[in-house]
Amino acid sequence: MSVRELVDAVNDAIRDFTGRPGNTSERTGFRWLSGENRWPQARQRIALERVTGLPITDLGFVPRGKPKTAPLPPAALPEDPSVHRRRFVGAATGTAAAPLIAAPNSRPQRVGTSDVIRLRDKMETLVQLDAKRGGHTALERAALAGADEALSLQRRSATQRVRQRLYAVASDFVSTAAWSMIDAGQLHAAGRHLDRALTLAGMSQDPDMTMQVWNRRAMLARQEKEFGEAVAAAQAMQATAIARRSPLHASLAHARTAISLAHAGDRRTALRSLGRAEDALGKVRMADPRPPWITFYGPAELYSLTAIVRDVVGDPAEAEAASYRALGALPDTYRRNRAYTTARLSLAQLHQGDVEQACATSADVFDIMAGDPLPGRMRRLLGDFHRDLITLAPPRVAHEWTDRYRTEWSTPV
Structure with a gap:
């Protein structure tokens, strides 16, 4: 507070x-x-x-x-x-x-700041659940229920400041529901949620919430392979007031732009944006408080995003090194992120021709997420690994990998 x-x-x-x-x-x-x-x-x-x-x-x-x-x-x-x-x-x-x-x-019947704080506590619980397990439909439902509760309080008496904060919390909940669907691979539902979240963010007049929605819109567009839209959404992140005054937010905006540009085939500008993300993050005091939605972002996440950019633009050795740095810096509580970064590491190793090591690394993904089904986004990434494995490895190796991990890999959330 x-x-x-x-x-x-x-x-x-x-x-x-x-x-x-x-x-x-x-x-x-x-x-x-x-x-x-x-x-x-x-x-x-x-x-x-x-x-x-x-x-x-x-x-x-x-x-x-x-x-x-x-x-x-x-x-x-x-x-x-x-x-x-x-x-x-x-x-x-x-x-x-x-x-x-x-x-x-x-x-x-009067609504005050204590109600906003209570809802924020619920939101933080969902953020922690997402970090552990990843996106799934139960998380989506819980987030939408939180949004409904925040909006229902608008019918009671409140100051204008409290009303704006309630809209901001509602936007946060709906955006979280969208992210859960992105991570679960249910992209159409995610798009509907983001449209609603952006409207609520505008009503709240909260630039932090506006940037959060554009961040997830860029991620959704990339998953849909709409790379031009992904670049535009990432640039909208950079244009928000919070990104102009907060180096933490600016760093994330530049990193998201770098990934979008890399997938769009613009290697040079992608690497330039990555450098700007690194420069901005160097100005951040990591101990400062931050909104729950962006607690995931720091050196570990930037290393992970760097691995993606480097692998996409054709630098798998640099991607492997960045993945190792990310894994070394990730907190233990970020279980889903650790599994996803490990999958990216296996791809970087495969793209260097180190087939045996790549297969061994990909096996760690299933161990990390043991007990829970893989989120859809992670299953898609392992699908990319499988396709490249078929292309780059002997047929026997690809068949063995498929037979061994078919159940865990193909089980939907």
Whole structure:
């Protein structure tokens, strides 16, 4: 939660028990963080307790002398209040999603920042599931249900800022449903979802969500072999406001452009875009917070995308090296990405004529994903491996590979 979001949540809580929105400023929030303001006003203290579900003193605030009004419920003071205050304001995601304390004059039909945070927590759970298993229809259904919930809240009373955030969350859910279908290989359904997600992103006026949709539109177009459309979508990513001001987003936009250009046959421009992606990523502070949808992107993912570009433009040795770097940098939780990158590694080895090693590497894909069916996008990639294996290897080797992995490879999600 940013300081701006914390202040909005406090003002919403004040409105719930007074009938009028609070006027707490962002500057006040930063004064809480720094310790300059060690005891908020009475209404702000009540609101902070309701937002977090914790006594005000547990948040690190210290009373100024003897209060004139009846004291709030007592709580043991922490040993170092400033540390607790910084944790509260700087990492409020874990506490702000706590259940609100019911108030006699509360208005349950009012929607506030806490509702947005609750939906974002659901979205982050789906992102983690995707990283582990990949796209599948159950993930699509869960994402669409989340979007429906976000949009249903629009029928209740809310500030304009909260309404825009609800549209942004709904766009995030629908875009995730689209991505699940892309990864599952159900491309037609993905296209419908992306059209809806782009509309919701526009209504939210959120450039981050707009870029997310264009990113997945570029991926969909590439899967459909519409390479001109893929280039246009990647360039639309570069044109978003978030890509112009965030080197992380800019790097992803350039990398996606590089892949699209490589498939379109423009080797020189593809490699130039890849270099720009590397330069932009070098300016990113990887410890900075980021939206859940782009948590996958970093050095490991750029190495993986580099492997694709290099293999497509005819540099399989460089593709193999980039794949190894990607596997070395990938977090253990990114199971699906690890399997996909391993499949790309096997292709790079095959394209260098190292048939035995390529077959052994491709076998690792099935071991990594053991227990779950392969997502459709991964099965397509292994289909590319199979076709190249038939072309480049003796018939006996291709037949043995097919006989051994036919079941795992052909089972749909």
